[in-house]
Amino acid sequence: MRSVKTTEQSRLSGIMSQRTERRGIHVDQSDLLCKKGCGYYGNAAWQGLCSKCWREEYQRVRQKQIQDDWALAEKLQREEEAAYASSHGAQTQSHAQSTAPHSVHVSLGPFSKFEEKKTNEKTRKVTTVKKFFSPSSRTAPKKETQEGKSSSPSISRHASFDTDQVSKDFVDFLKNLQKPGREIHKQCRAFIVNMSSKKDLSADELSECVQDFYQNMSDRLMGHFKGSSDSVEQVMDQVEKYIMSRLYKSVFCPETSDDENKDLVTQNRIRALHWVTIQMLCVSMDEEIPEVSENVVKAITDIIEMDSKRVPRDKLGCITRCSKHIFSAIRITMNEPASADDFLPALIYIVLKANPPRLQSNIQYITRFCNPSRLMTGEDGYYFTNLCCAAAFIEKLDAQSLNLSPEEFDRYMSGQASPRFNSSEGDWPHAGSAPDVTATNPVLAQLNHNLELLSGLSSKQERLMEAAQSLQADLLSWPESVQREVHGILEKYPLEIQSCTASAIDANNTDNDNLPPPLTPQVFAG
Amino acid sequence: MSAMRVDAKVVMLGKESVGKTSLVERYVHHRFLVGPYQNTIGAAFVAKTIQMGEKVVTLGIWDTAGSERYEAMSRIYYRGARAAVVCYDLTDSSSFQRARFWVKELQNCEEHCKIYLCGTKSDLIEGDRSLRQIDYHDVQDFAEEIGAQHFETSSKTGNNVDDIFQKVAEDYNSTAFQYMTEETGIDLGQKKDSYFYTCCHNN
Numbered sequence A: 001m002r003s004v005k006t007t008e009q010s011r012l013s014g015i016m017s018q019r020t021e022r023r024g025i026h027v028d029q030s031d032l033l034c035k036k037g038c039g040y041y042g043n044a045a046w047q048g049l050c051s052k053c054w055r056e057e058y059q060r061v062r063q064k065q066i067q068d069d070w071a072l073a074e075k076l077q078r079e080e081e082a083a084y085a086s087s088h089g090a091q092t093q094s095h096a097q098s099t100a101p102h103s104v105h106v107s108l109g110p111f112s113k114f115e116e117k118k119t120n121e122k123t124r125k126v127t128t129v130k131k132f133f134s135p136s137s138r139t140a141p142k143k144e145t146q147e148g149k150s151s152s153p154s155i156s157r158h159a160s161f162d163t164d165q166v167s168k169d170f171v172d173f174l175k176n177l178q179k180p181g182r183e184i185h186k187q188c189r190a191f192i193v194n195m196s197s198k199k200d201l202s203a204d205e206l207s208e209c210v211q212d213f214y215q216n217m218s219d220r221l222m223g224h225f226k227g228s229s230d231s232v233e234q235v236m237d238q239v240e241k242y243i244m245s246r247l248y249k250s251v252f253c254p255e256t257s258d259d260e261n262k263d264l265v266t267q268n269r270i271r272a273l274h275w276v277t278i279q280m281l282c283v284s285m286d287e288e289i290p291e292v293s294e295n296v297v298k299a300i301t302d303i304i305e306m307d308s309k310r311v312p313r314d315k316l317g318c319i320t321r322c323s324k325h326i327f328s329a330i331r332i333t334m335n336e337p338a339s340a341d342d343f344l345p346a347l348i349y350i351v352l353k354a355n356p357p358r359l360q361s362n363i364q365y366i367t368r369f370c371n372p373s374r375l376m377t378g379e380d381g382y383y384f385t386n387l388c389c390a391a392a393f394i395e396k397l398d399a400q401s402l403n404l405s406p407e408e409f410d411r412y413m414s415g416q417a418s419p420r421f422n423s424s425e426g427d428w429p430h431a432g433s434a435p436d437v438t439a440t441n442p443v444l445a446q447l448n449h450n451l452e453l454l455s456g457l458s459s460k461q462e463r464l465m466e467a468a469q470s471l472q473a474d475l476l477s478w479p480e481s482v483q484r485e486v487h488g489i490l491e492k493y494p495l496e497i498q499s500c501t502a503s504a505i506d507a508n509n510t511d512n513d514n515l516p517p518p519l520t521p522q523v524f525a526g
Numbered sequence B: 001m002s003a004m005r006v007d008a009k010v011v012m013l014g015k016e017s018v019g020k021t022s023l024v025e026r027y028v029h030h031r032f033l034v035g036p037y038q039n040t041i042g043a044a045f046v047a048k049t050i051q052m053g054e055k056v057v058t059l060g061i062w063d064t065a066g067s068e069r070y071e072a073m074s075r076i077y078y079r080g081a082r083a084a085v086v087c088y089d090l091t092d093s094s095s096f097q098r099a100r101f102w103v104k105e106l107q108n109c110e111e112h113c114k115i116y117l118c119g120t121k122s123d124l125i126e127g128d129r130s131l132r133q134i135d136y137h138d139v140q141d142f143a144e145e146i147g148a149q150h151f152e153t154s155s156k157t158g159n160n161v162d163d164i165f166q167k168v169a170e171d172y173n174s175t176a177f178q179y180m181t182e183e184t185g186i187d188l189g190q191k192k193d194s195y196f197y198t199c200c201h202n203n
Ligand SMILES: Nc1nc2c(ncn2[C@@H]2O[C@H](COP(=O)(O)OP(=O)(O)O)[C@@H](O)[C@H]2O)c(=O)[nH]1
Pocket: B014, B015, B016, B017, B018, B019, B020, B021, B022, B023, B033, B034, B038, B039, B040, B066, B120, B121, B122, B123, B124, B153, B154, B155, B156, B157
């Protein structure tokens, strides 16, 4: 039993530390606030600033990034030209051509960049650009070596590295489409530039712009692919990825929206509901089964990870992965595939447990900027819709939704009481008949044991507190009583002060009474 | 992560235990499960591909949580659906009242969603006619009034199960074609009040 207990203990403490780690962001209020001291909440993703301060702080950086993105597009174009040239000229020459403009671009200031762009524009008009999206088979091996060069560590553009990669991927993808690919690229670039000039639009208007763009793009693609929805979808996924990676910073939780406040409300709400148990939600997941708790942890990780993705589809991917883990957890618990009736409560439970960062902002962002066909109908859309339901349920959750009396609910909500772990054990759908689950279940036994210890501790602490308080009262009254005593004595034996002046010890008027008898010379015989 | 592309969203609606999950289970996996776990069979989302002559239509079938405690959330579920299979239990008249409720909801909130009324558990009344609580002709009249299709199915025997989804796919196919010719593929008028501007937040 000893050894069992210790492993249980270590497992429990493992769970505890996981939890505190996960929830660590909420613990210290001062850590949460914007580093600029404006009083709003900051966010790690915004380097500890609030959205407003972050925006101001990085406006300049963003402007630069847009410039960089443009420059990169130009660069990619030049590389293509170089690659094309190399397929005609000598290998060495192509290398010189491909690396030279690149290093120039890195080391020179904006003015020369502008010059470069201009000259480039000229050459583009000539012939080489036609090969921008030339079939990749011809240039593929060359491209490899160039990529190795361009991603060398000497380039100090860490901030936009991700978007660089996205641009590259996008161009690579579009190359396979040849001529229409070039057109798509042009359209997307124009759209991004256009959007970056529309900073003051409301969230809905931003969404409308992007959705209109998706709509137009997919209409055109539909014509091009002669109605093959699969091909259209494939291109649209890439378009979404490219566009939203660029726009993310300016349109996620935009200043003009209420998203940030909603995030705070939801976050606080979930924290206030910390006492909700898996049994109250009637969730068919038994976390004592290691495989189940593993899936639960993975589901929580996935849903938290959603906030770190930029592309709506990638965020959806996190939700889908989270959902699949939940399905696994239910299937293992029930020994049967899960249905919608099992899934939604379990997802609610996971959301409560994870308290995913910026949940509302993420839901809104996906809703506004995801490619609609995916969101409306497909499997990802199903899970996303369930997440919306879970968020709505949590928002409106009351006593009735947990099968509690309003009094109970209020007491839990105010922290006056917390649900006993063993009071609702009968609710376990599969363990139902066992009369004393505590006896058979070491974790529950451990929990009960810990609860007892805790309540013992709390009563001890209460006693200690009482003692401390009486000590404090004693200490406060002590000087008073001393004073009173002194006063009494003084009254009993009033001091009669005789007027006296300070005097030297051997002055004539010294009060002889107070002095020891004067030393008199003594003569010793002998 | 490349999930299957889906053409149309089909939601299953109806009171708890009318047999929504069983219907999907029968249609997709051709089975009917009985036993202690019978109300937990199936999956929540299934994509089913249907061959329609030369064309292929993929239906995304959305099962919904039946419990009353989630009823307030069900609007979020059926948003953007092209078809709703509104189920009622032929042996339970209260379930038909709920079906009427869903119909009203759909008419108010999702005008582009076609409605399919589905009386379930027809095998039970075949065994014992006195169990029938919902008259066929009453429902037929109601269906005509609201412009809906009407089926009676059994997930136990499989009777009429394929037919109802086949009809859903056919209707989708013909309306999709209609959209294409009439408005070059897109219904822009639908956009403003669509899913994307409301989601679960009423702003
Ligand atoms: N005899 C019979 N029973 C059915 C039929 N469909 C469902 N059931 C039973 O009705 C109960 C509820 O079914 P379920 O699919 O879980 O309903 P849901 O809550 O609407 O998803 C289960 O016990 C099923 O076995 C049917 O066609 N015939």
